[in-house]
Amino acid sequence: MLNKPQAYLTKVFIQIFLRNKQYIIFSLILPLLILGIVGLNDGDTDPIDIGLVNNSESNLSQELIEQLTSNKLFNVIQDSEDKLRTDLINGDLMIMLIIPKGMNIDEDNIDIKLLVDKSQTQFIQTMEPILNQSLLSIERKITGNIPMFELVVEDIKSRTLTYIDFLLPGIMAFMLMNLSIAGSGFNVVEFRRRGILKRLFVTPIKPIDFVIAIVLARMVIVLGQLSIIFSFALFILDANMVGNIFNLYFVIVLGVLMFLTLGFSLGSLAKTQESVGVMATIFIYPQLVLSGVFFPLESLPVFIQPFAEILPLTLVADAMRSIANDGLQLVDVYLNFIGIAIWIVIGMLVSTKLFVWKEVAG
């Protein structure tokens, strides 16, 4: 059980955090925004505006227009040629099609004009085959040819995993890291610099009392913040959670412990507020790219993958993703737990070795 100083200090640390409204809002707003943008856009890509001038009145042209309109990729805007040309020049349109007057079956070769902005080369390269495909299928229908090949896309995993489902565990792991590092490394250096630590240790509390209070308070804070993000994703954005929620929170608790000990190490290495900022940046940003939070690890260069796999954030994000997305059990991610345990030991060794409590005066 906690003794009175430990319990009271824990309460005070939580209180201080809760009163810092600005920090709470800023630490929530970025994950909410990222998830919100991804989540609201999920499933459907924005249709491309395509200008269409129909100079023909044949069934053929009607069929082409129907074909294009029914394609989810396009948003067909029919108007006069002059109007659409102006839009194209102004950049309001990326592409426009002109169906010539004489478009009907009797004609041998019909030229359909495609007006584009050449600076958008990449876009055009993507669009051309799609348009060609549409024209081809109309042609087939008319000529009565049966297509030889058909491409059927099928998800090998029997559930629908969207990008937000992939992103959510990673974002939560990233938040967990930031909040934990800020709560231990930054706090300790700040308290030391301002003489607050020294003032605390004038009283008969022991360093372990202080550490317990910081760890407990941060645990409560991080679990609270993550639960807000998690509920937002589940209930508002309809993200999917396949695995067991208790398993997920078990990984979160371990992750917080790991990043708190690593944060204490950073705080012990850095003597000033400036240097702890720089060190935290060096610690956080490479992991943002290398931990597979936003992109699968497999997209990284091969030589860097073994290194990326043992990063603290990778271990946590991967374990969380395996549970949330693949429904794995805790025993299935035991390798991650071994990695996390090793980091906790490293963090404890470094911080107890380097942090001299008698010199909290700085």
Add this chain to the structure above:
Amino acid sequence: MSIIKANNLVKTYQDSTDSNKYIKAVDGVSLSINAGEIYGILGPNGAGKTTTLEMLEGLKDIDEGTALINSINVSINPYQVKQVIGVQLQANEYFDNMSLYELLNLFSALYSLSNDPMELLNKVNLGDKANAKANELSGGQKQRFSIACALVNNPLVLFLDEPTTGLDPQAKRSLWDLVLDLNKIGMTIVLTTHNMEEAQILCQRIAIMDYGKIIAEDTPQNLILQYAPDKQREVISGNMEDVFIALTGHGLRD
């Protein structure tokens, strides 16, 4: 009866420029301070005053020598010593976003006690500031508040490290009154200061430190008789500060 007994205290630091060189910040300091006394340690900056206090308070390790407070050995039982002392540090910053009332509750809890913060605040004349934040206080109010924090455990010995540095005359006088009041109820007070007048008015005995050593120790009266006998005759019964106070009044300007 002495409540603080220090014998040959030594604190050695490694030279920051030459790691083979060592500097003795405190070099064989012995003290015997009586219960109920106000004891002053004077000395220029870097003389070792603060280091001596911090060794007595259990904040810094004692490299050589022994220190007993209320017969408890500081090196062996630092946490027991901390139970019976109150400390005001030179730097007095506190957690942000917490009121004086809440901070005093916190400090009480760190001793596993629960005190009435209002009683402590009234004692140091800050009763109307209970809901203020520490960083909203003036210099004098901050010093008085940090004394209130040092009183939460009703200590036998109160250590004050340069309590009046940077205060205006009104705030200084008010703090002196507070120190004298606390002493009246039996508290032993050990303070460091640069202010000669402060030492003369408050302290029953004074030690003068330089280069880590105590170079003189006696009552203010005897020190003056011994080291500045001519000066004493020239002293008129008041001084400029008395004039300033007489003209600007005793009212606090906080």
